[in-house]
Amino acid sequence: MSFFKKLTNIFYKSGGSNLEIEESLIEADFGPRLALSITQTVARSKDPQSCLRETIGEILEPYVSDIPVNFSKKPFTIMMVGVNGSGKTTTIAKLANFYKGNGLRVDIAACDTFRAAATEQLSVWAQRIGCEIFRGGHIQKDPASVAYDALSKTQGDVLLVDTAGRLHNNCNLMEELSKISKVLQKIDAEAPDRTYVTIDSTNGQNTVEQIREFSKFCNVSGIVLNKIDGGAKGGSILRIVEELKIPIVAVGKGEDLLDIDRFSVDEFLKDLG
Ligand SMILES: Nc1nc2c(ncn2[C@@H]2O[C@H](COP(=O)(O)OP(=O)(O)OP(=O)(O)O)[C@@H](O)[C@H]2O)c(=O)[nH]1
Ligand SMILES: [Mg+2]
Structure with a gap:
């Protein structure tokens, strides 16, 4: 099961805990520090699933670039x-x-x-x-x-x-x-x-x-x-x-x-x- 599917299950399960979210993030290689800070952000939200999406998007988006193709010089x-x-x-x-x-x-x-x-x-x-x-x-x-x-x-x-x-x-x-x-x-x-x-x-x-x-x-x-x-x-x-x-x-x-x-x-x- 993908880690996002797993997280979705946790979110929909009544009583899904912050600890479970954090553990899933660690299992998915987020590392302990990031797992904790994302879990804390998500835990404060009324819509944890969208919040997780947004939080991850906010971290990644600034670092996404097109495959560079317009080169300033040759070669x-x-x-x-x-x-x-x-x-x-x-x-x-x-x-x-x-x-x-x-x-x-x-x-x-x-x-x-x-x-x-x-x-x-x-x-x-x-x-x-x-x-x-x-x-x-x-x-x-x-x-x-x-x-x-x-x-x-x-x-x-x-x-x-x-x-x-x-x-x-x-x-x-x-x-x-x-x-x-x-x-x-x-x-x-x-x-x-x-x-x-x-x-x-x-x-x-x-x-x-x-x-x-x-x-x-x-x-x-x-x-x-x-x-x-x-x-x-x-x-x-x-x-x-x-x-x-x-x-x-x-x-x-x-x-x-x-x-x-x-x-x-x-x-x-x-x-x-
Ligand atoms: N599924 C998948 N396989 C990939 C991908 N990129 C490379 N491979 C496969 O991974 C293996 C290693 O790829 P290489 O491009 O030879 O890796 P390398 O870094 O040049 O390897 P070394 O020169 O031996 O260090 C090959 O069998 C590739 O076909 C990918 O994006 N997806
Ligand atoms: Mg090679």
């Missing part, structure tokens, strides 16, 4: 970072397809040189979408040099930089992200123009900590919330925007190229009834 460099399997490469493919559909020329830098299969995965997407890919060649290059090569050669309007998945507490691998940014800055002092962190929304536990760590090594400017089709509990996104104040630039709703969209508070809340 506009977007780097994708995140923990293993959070959907970086798929998001790169979806964004490349989205930008191409908006009439932009998109190039991709395959900077996940960690696994050979990663470059292959991206090459298949690039071919399908019809965009150029810069990759490391046979002798494995380091990611920063692939990024440098790509930014110095690209003719695209947008350069999308894929990176390898890494655990946010692995300092050496996190340093590698700083190095990619620094090397790009030798060509363009503002690059990467945006850094998006991908979040697997089915894995709500430590997402705030993940983003906080990534932000120490690169300037995280947006969140892509992936796998919201996968029965996500969802509450962690409230903690993310409330604590870190970073906008949600897109959501991933599946594994195909078109499964990317603007975050919708209404859809997020639709199970509320």
Whole structure:
């Protein structure tokens, strides 16, 4: 049962208590502090269900943005970072397809040189979408040099930089992200123009900590919330925007190229009834 359905049941059940509301919010990854403050607000209301909707909407709305598309310069460099399997490469493919559909020329830098299969995965997407890919060649290059090569050669309007998945507490691998940014800055002092962190929304536990760590090594400017089709509990996104104040630039709703969209508070809340 979705957490909103569960909450609805609590609201309609006579004698449903604040404690039950708070527990459901905690279970849904809202975190104890936010769960308590939302419960206190809702408890004061005559219409708890609408109040919950409004309270959650008020927290999220200021941080919802369209997928950015009007770029101030060319090439506009977007780097994708995140923990293993959070959907970086798929998001790169979806964004490349989205930008191409908006009439932009998109190039991709395959900077996940960690696994050979990663470059292959991206090459298949690039071919399908019809965009150029810069990759490391046979002798494995380091990611920063692939990024440098790509930014110095690209003719695209947008350069999308894929990176390898890494655990946010692995300092050496996190340093590698700083190095990619620094090397790009030798060509363009503002690059990467945006850094998006991908979040697997089915894995709500430590997402705030993940983003906080990534932000120490690169300037995280947006969140892509992936796998919201996968029965996500969802509450962690409230903690993310409330604590870190970073906008949600897109959501991933599946594994195909078109499964990317603007975050919708209404859809997020639709199970509320
Ligand atoms: N259901 C669903 N699956 C997704 C979504 N985004 C990515 N996936 C799947 O999740 C798996 C991992 O996606 P990748 O894009 O390879 O993730 P990654 O972050 O690049 O992974 P690493 O490079 O290994 O760190 C793949 O099987 C994707 O098809 C999504 O929005 N919904
Ligand atoms: Mg990848």
